[in-house]
Amino acid sequence: MKPARETTGDGRFARQPNRFTERLGPPGPGRYRLYASYACPWAQRVLIVRRLLGVEDLLDVTIVDPIRDEKGWRVPGGDPEYLSELYLASDPDYRGRYTVPVIWDAAEGRIVTNDFPQITLDLETTWSTTPDLYPERLRPEIDALNDRLYHGLNNAVYEAGFARSQAAYEEAVARVFATLDELEERLAAGSPYLFGDELTESDVRAYTTLARFDAVYHGHFKCSVRRLVDYPALWAYARRLYAIPAFGETTDFDHIKRHYYMTHPDINPSRIVPVGPAIDWSL
Ligand SMILES: N[C@@H](CCC(=O)N[C@@H](CS)C(=O)NCC(=O)O)C(=O)O
Incomplete structure (x- = not known):
């Protein structure tokens, strides 16, 4: 159940702000740990x-257990047992949701950041620029597209799924499909990626929502106007990315389906996980 504080008076889902927003410093062996x-x-x-x-x-x-219970994300191996312990060790007054991704600084024994949009940008600009996923000359355009992706797709699917009114749901779904239609048109022009031949941060952001679309957002979040596989250029693009090991090997449909269908009992009270969809992601 989403806490009431993330629902507006007219039934819209309004995501909590990120509590830890420090920037990542230079890496050191054994210093930073990602909980994901x-x-x-x-x-x-x-x-x-x-x-x-x-x-x-x-x-x-550290990859957390996909099934989240009322205590939040559980850490396999039990050190700590729950992600919440890291949040409360870093800020005993923290009262928000205990979310992933989060980066823990083992040297200082505290969370540095759960500011998900900034984490990847920090890695891309200060840890390694090979490949250059956030090239300087494209940054204004990448930022603008990322903003569009967030409001029209990445977060909009959650706004549809967690809506508490018909109007809020319909408004979010309309945004989702307007964005998918736009992306289809952009990719139908023939480029392999959103910025031509260059793989960028925008492709990473688009991909993680597309990978979940038919498996969970179409059914569980009721984004059911069309499926990803109904968009020829977008579906080819998603499979092109899936074929890159960094994308494909971090995509776990079993974790995805069990997490969404078993962790939101207000949306799926039976917690039954659907069989399928049977989709071939190979190129
Ligand atoms: N940090 C952001 C986004 C990250 C996020 O929502 N992660 C989800 C998983 S996709 C999570 O960890 N949720 C834990 C919860 O809702 O208790 C937020 O606070 O909303």
């Missing part, structure tokens, strides 16, 4: 970028 879920689109962005930049040795990873 394969289910979470915001966390998968960091897993993808970590792999693309080849900074795996500088950023350790």
Whole structure:
């Protein structure tokens, strides 16, 4: 159940602000640890970028259990048992949701950031620029597209799924499909990626929502006007990205489906996880 404080008077889902917004400093072996879920689109962005930049040795990873209970994300192996312990060790007064992705500074024993849009940009600008996922000359355009993606797609699917009124739901769904239509048109022009031949941060942000679209957003979040597979250029684009190991090998449909269908009992009270959809992601 989403806390009431994230629902507006007219039934819209309004995401909580990120509590920890420090910038990542220079990496040091054993210093930073990423807590991520394969289910979470915001966390998968960091897993993808970590792999693309080849900074795996500088950023350790703990993958949380996909099923979240009333105590929040559980850490397999039990150190700590729950992600909440890291939040409360960093700020005993923290009262928000305990979210992934989060980066823990082992040297200082505290959370540095849960500011998901900034984490990947920090890695791309200060940890490694090979490949250059956020090239300086394209930054204004990338920022503008990322903003469009966030409001029209990445967060809009949640606004549809967590809406508490018909009007709020319909408004969010309209935004989702207007954005998918736009992306289809952009990619139908023939470029492999959103910025031509260059793979950028925008592709990472688009991908993690597209990868979940038919598996969970179409059914569980009721974004059911069309499926991703109904968009020829977008579907080819999503599979092109999936074929890159950093994308494909961090995409876990089992975690995705079990997490969404079993963790929002207000949306799916039976917690039954659907069989399918049977989709072939190979090129
Ligand atoms: N940090 C952001 C976005 C990250 C986020 O929402 N992550 C989800 C998983 S996709 C999460 O960890 N949710 C935990 C919860 O709702 O208790 C937020 O606070 O809304």
